[in-house]
Amino acid sequence: MVMKKIIHIDLDSYYASVEARDNPSLRGIPLAVGGKNGRGVLSTCSYEARSFGVRSAMPTAKALQLCPNLTVVSGNMEKYRSVSKQIHEIFRRYTDIIEPLSLDEAYLDVTDSTLFQGSATLIAQDIRRSIAAELQLTASAGVSPLKFVSKVASDMNKPNGICVVTPDEVQSFIDDLDLGKINGVGKVTLEKLNTLGFYKGRDIKTSNRNALISHFGKFGNTLWDRCHGIDDRPVIVERVRKSVGVERTYLNDIHSLEQCILSIEPLFVELEKRLEKALADKLINKLGVKLKFNDFQQTTVEHKFDKMDMQFFKLLCEEAYTRSRGRSIRLIGLNVGIEPKKTTDQLQLPL
Secondary structure, rough: OOOEEEEEEEEEEEEEEEHHHHHHHOOOOOEEEEOOOOEEEEEEHHHHHOEEEEEEEEHHOOOOOOOHOEEOOOOHHHHHHHHHHHHHHHHOOOOOOOEEEEEEEEEOOOOOOOHHOOOHHHHEEEEEEEEHHHOOOOOOEEOOOHHHHHHHOOOOOOOEEEEEEOOHHHHHHHHHHHHHHHHOHHHHHHHHOOOOOOOOOHHHHHOOOOHHHHHHHHHHHHHHHHHHHOOOOOOOOOOOOOOOEEEEEEEEEEOHHHHHHHHHHHHHHHHHHHHHHHHOOEEEEEEEEEEOOOOOOEEEEEEEOOOOOHHHHHHHHHHHHHHOOOOOEEEEEEEEEHHHHHHHHOOOOOO
């Protein structure tokens, strides 16, 4: 069996770095990109801001409390998408096997590459050098035989760093790994793992697989595999888009169902526009409504449906609102599930 060579590339503080690159006055200061009003949420922040405890997905108001000198700028998605295309053009010089995870993050399979005598480490270094020289942005990289290890490794020496985990180092790397660094282990799961006495990869490796499954279901099995160095997932070149959505965080909380229903009407119009291109070769298979409450808990209601329908969205909104239990609403989202059109033409067999 051929050992894979997988690189995970992750741009450093992508949105903030693009803004600082294009505006010298923003360089070297605590900087964040996101909503500037009191109800906004940060998309990303510079490492100078992180030193104050500021993090992505943090409410702007909280970030400003932690760092009063924080400069917050509004995002420019059109610009970030444009730069992302340039980044992926650089990726394609090294391999065609690329799995984008977001605008600034991707897996690259360079197993069969002959560049740099087939050295994945040298390829990753050259990718980072090209991004810095051509786009004036920094990227961090993780290199290993496994997808999840490469992703974890890319975060080890941020910003502007690289971490290489060779095949014979994989198990010791995993053994020493904090479980919170493994994708899928969120705050609640980590607390439960710690309560059960699991802190490091080695703790899971020496545990009982069936016991893990009984505590964590399917993810328990995945976690057991990961901590034994098992990750057979290939780098997937093309992802099938399964949904289109739109959401909005409101400056003032919504306190009634009537307000909620009125608020989804402009979202419906915006969603229709976003669907125009997506439905060229796809069909709608479900509709959904998401509500985020003032305590930052959220709920989603989805049901099968085959077309855009305002009245159906309103019914979903009513169902979701019943879960508010007196809480006000700070965000509303609409989403549409889509699937490829099925080909009904049958081949005629010769008689």
